[in-house]
Amino acid sequence: xxxxxxxxxxxxxxxxxxxxxxxxxxxxxxxxxxxxxxxxxxxxxxxxxxxxxxxxxxxxxxxxxxxxxxxxxxxxxxxxxxxxxxxxxxxxxxxxxxxxxxxxxxxxxxxxxxxxxxxxxxxxxxxxxxxxxxxxxxxxxxxxxxxxxxxxxxxxxxxxxxxxxxxxxxxxxxxxxxxxxxxxxxxxxxxxxxxxxxxxxxxxxxxxxxxxxxxxxxxxxxxxxxxxxxxxxxxxxxxxxxxxxxxxxxxxxxxxxxxxxxxxxxxxxxxxxxxxxxxxxxxxxxxxxxxxxxxxxxxxxxxxxxxxxxxxxxxxxxxxxxxxxxxxxxxxxxxxxxxxxxxxxxxxxxxxxxxxxxxxxxxxxxxxxxxxxxxxxxxxxxx
Numbered sequence: 423x424x425x426x427x428x429x430x431x432x433x434x435x436x437x438x439x440x441x442x443x444x445x446x447x448x449x450x451x452x453x454x455x456x457x458x459x460x461x462x463x464x465x466x467x468x469x470x471x472x473x474x475x476x477x478x479x480x481x482x483x484x485x486x487x488x489x490x491x492x493x494x495x496x497x498x499x500x501x502x503x504x505x506x507x508x509x510x511x512x513x514x515x516x517x518x519x520x521x522x523x524x525x526x527x528x529x530x531x532x533x534x535x536x537x538x539x540x541x542x543x544x545x546x547x548x549x550x551x552x553x554x555x556x557x558x559x560x561x562x563x564x565x566x567x568x569x570x571x572x573x574x575x576x577x578x579x580x581x582x583x584x585x586x587x588x589x590x591x592x593x594x595x596x597x598x599x600x601x602x603x604x605x606x607x608x609x610x611x612x613x614x615x616x617x618x619x620x621x622x623x624x625x626x627x628x629x630x631x632x633x634x635x636x637x638x639x640x641x642x643x644x645x646x647x648x649x650x651x652x653x654x655x656x657x658x659x660x661x662x663x664x665x666x667x668x669x670x671x672x673x674x675x676x677x678x679x680x681x682x683x684x685x686x687x688x689x690x691x692x693x694x695x696x697x698x699x700x701x702x703x704x705x706x707x708x709x710x711x712x713x714x715x716x717x718x719x720x721x722x723x724x725x726x727x728x729x730x731x732x733x734x735x736x737x738x739x740x741x742x743x744x745x746x747x748x749x750x751x752x753x754x755x756x757x758x759x760x761x762x763x764x765x766x767x768x769x770x771x772x773x774x775x776x777x778x779x780x781x782x783x784x785x786x787x788x789x790x791x792x793x794x795x796x797x798x799x800x801x802x803x804x805x
Contacts (some may be wrong), residue, residue: 423453425450425451425452425569426451426452427448427452427453428452428453428565429446429452430452430453430512430537430603431453431454431455431456431509431510431511431512432448432449432453432454432455432511432512432513432514433446433458433503433506433507433508433510433512433764434455434456434457434458434460434487434513434514434515435458435494435503435513435514435515435516435517436457436464436514436515436516436523436673437459437465437466438464438465438466438479438516438588439466439483439513439585439592439618439739440516440544440587440588440589440591440592440595440617440639441445441514441516441542441544441592441595442464442483442592443483443588443589443593443595443596444456444467444486444514444542444544444591444592444593444595444596444599444617445457445487445514446482446483446484446485446486446487447487447592447766448512448595448596448599448624449476449486449487450485450486450766450777452566453511453573454488455486455487455488456487456488456490456494456498456506456510456786456790457484457487457488457489457490457781458490458494458503458506459489459490459491459492459495459784460492460494460590461491461492461493463491463783463784464465464480464484464519466479466480466483466689467783468478468701469643472665473756473758473761474756474759474760474761475756476550476756476757476780477586480780481575481761481763481780482763483778484777484781485754485763485777485780486777486779487780487781488761488779488781488785488786488789488790489779489781489782489783489784489785489786489787490506490591490786490790491549491783491784491787491789492787494525497584498662500525500526500658500778500795501506502688502790502791503527504527505794506524506790506794507527507532507536507539508535508536509540509794510539511538511539511540511603512539512540512541512542512603512689513532513541513542514542514544514574514595514599515527515538515542515544516543516544516545516763516773517542518555519545519548519549519550519554519555520544523783526791529541529543529614530614531573533612533614534597535685536612537612538610538611538612540599540602540603540606540610540612540613540614540615540708541612542595542599542613542616542617542683543614543615543616543617544591544592544595544617544618545558545616545617545618545619546558546618546619547563547566547618547619547620547667548616548618548620548621552669553566555561556703558618558619558620560585560586560587560588560619560779561581562760563587563619563620563623564586564587564623566618566620566621567587567624567627568589568627568630568631569582569586569623569626569627570582571775572641572642572643572646572649573643574643575644575645576642576643576645577645578643580643584799586623587619587620587623588619588624590619590625591617591619591623591624592620592623593622594617595617596614596622598617598795602615616675618719619663629641629650630649632718633650636740645687645696646664646706646737647704647708648668648703651669651670651697651701652669652697652700652701652707653667653669653678653700653708653711654667654668654669654670654736655667655705655708657712658712658715658716658721659715659716659717659719659720659722659723660715660716660717660718660719660720661719661720661782663720663736664720664735664736664737664773665715665720665723665724665727665734665736665737666735666736666737668732668733668734669731669732669733672696673750674731675689675697676689677732678730678732679729680713680730681726681729681730682726682727682730682732683711683714683805684714685710691783693706694707699749703747714747717794720736731798732769741749747748747762749766750764750775751763751764751765752764752765752776752777753777754767754777754779755779755780756779756781757780757781757782757785763777769776
């Protein structure tokens with residue numbers, strides 16, 4: 423199968439998670455992604471060594487790329503990067519704001535020289551502003567954006583358990599680049615894209631911010647309960663296992679009271695009839711709900727919830743997720759051997775997922791130097 427982005431070349435001066443996430447999705451779609459690493463490599467290569475001696479982060483986010491080691495402090499390596507960019511469709515970078523411009527590859531300069539080029543600058547807090555100079559790692563942005571304030575339990579804040587700000591920024595960058603590629607087909611011109619981790623996850627914070635701004639409502643940390651809907655959360659069953667279930671609307675509330683709780687009188691009882699009433703009376707409601715779950719084994723509880731037409735699920739741990747019957751997997755070759763990763767979410771035409779290998783550090787440096795030698799020589803001559 424010819425993939426959608428076959429023929430598109432992406433040059434990525436990238437590290438860590440956000441930019442590699444975006445470029446890995448472009449690589450999955452068939453783009454040629456040339457990953458520029460410093461001589462010691464993307465530091466994400468050393469986050470851990472748990473996947474056949476390799477970093478879980480790196481093997482997840484760098485499949486299908488060509489690894490080229492350059493020291494951009496050296497003029498010769500900057501000349502090679504310029505040759506690469508001159509032939510590229512997309513240039514992605516997530517160095518500290520201002521760093522890439524100091525090396526001669528700032529967006530304004532590149533867009534002036536290469537009008538069809540799409541540039542994507544990924545940063546923590548944007549290219550300007552009071553906090554733009556900060557090193558904005560994922561947990562810092564979770565805290566600054568208010569995400570940590572609404573995550574956790576009443577006793578304290580928590581970090582979302584994956585690098586959600588980095589991932590959000592990578593997803594945003596990926597969709598923006600695809601939009602820019604389509605725009606170029608219509609106009610013949612590239613685009614300059616800026617994505618920050620803060621902006622990406624702040625967009626996800628619209629509901630609690632809108633509730634605060636217009637309803638003077640404070641989103642409370644609710645553990646594995648829903649902060650805005652009740653009942654909706656995890657409840658322990660007689661066998662010690664937790665079942666998650668949800669009541670989303672009035673019809674489901676009536677079904678839940680009648681078919682599961684066996685308390686039809688609760689549907690219109692004071693303090694329980696409407697969702698906002700139930701949120702304000704959550705402690706009393708949870709006591710009633712928990713008492714009912716405590717009478718049932720987890721399988722029995724799920725059977726009754728299904729019979730009542732309610733959504734439910736299991737509070738799985740990671741070993742359970744690894745063996746989940748709906749978890750789709752794909753094989754990827756790495757320098758340490760073949761591994762099984764969770765497959766990309768989108769399924770195209772019911773076709774099997776084929777992922778290209780993860781590169782060893784600098785595996786393509788010599789080949790790229792040879793391929794672009796004529797470009798380098800021309801660039802030197804012009805200078």
